[in-house]
Amino acid sequence: MTIILYLITLILLFISFIKDKNKTKKALKKGLKAFENILPQFLGVIVLAGILLAIFSPELISKIIGDKSGIFGILISAIIGSITLIPGFIAFPTAALLLENGAGYMQIASFISTLMMVGIITFSIEKTYFNTKFTIARNLLAFIFSFIVAFIIGKVVI
Incomplete structure (x- = not known):
């Protein structure tokens, strides 16, 4: 192909x-x-992902954000995605690496969803253009939505 x-x-x-x-x-x-x-950017994230994958064994990744980690793994993934600022073209290959090394689909869905929709790092910029109340509401709803996405992915993939 x-x-x-x-x-x-x-x-x-x-x-x-x-x-x-x-x-x-x-x-x-x-x-x-x-x-x-x-x-x-791409090389930096790939190198960082490579270092993390070298430090963390597939067993540890599986334990923290694997299929068996349940809601705790989804929550950890959502928090990491919320505070991480990387573009999608880097996030998706990183997610694939994590999946290959033991991460669960629901956990990765939560990570990618929050990564794309929640902006902890960009909060101050966003509240400048919108207001603080709107920015908090949008980020909170996006964070909650990431759990819905993770649940749907879990039902579809598993």
């Missing part, structure tokens, strides 16, 4: 190049620049 996607991409790139060389070159340069900007 990956090879097919690469082939389709190359064919579309070739068609774009034939249609308008300047726009294609400009788009490729812009894409490369975006990749260069993302790369340090």
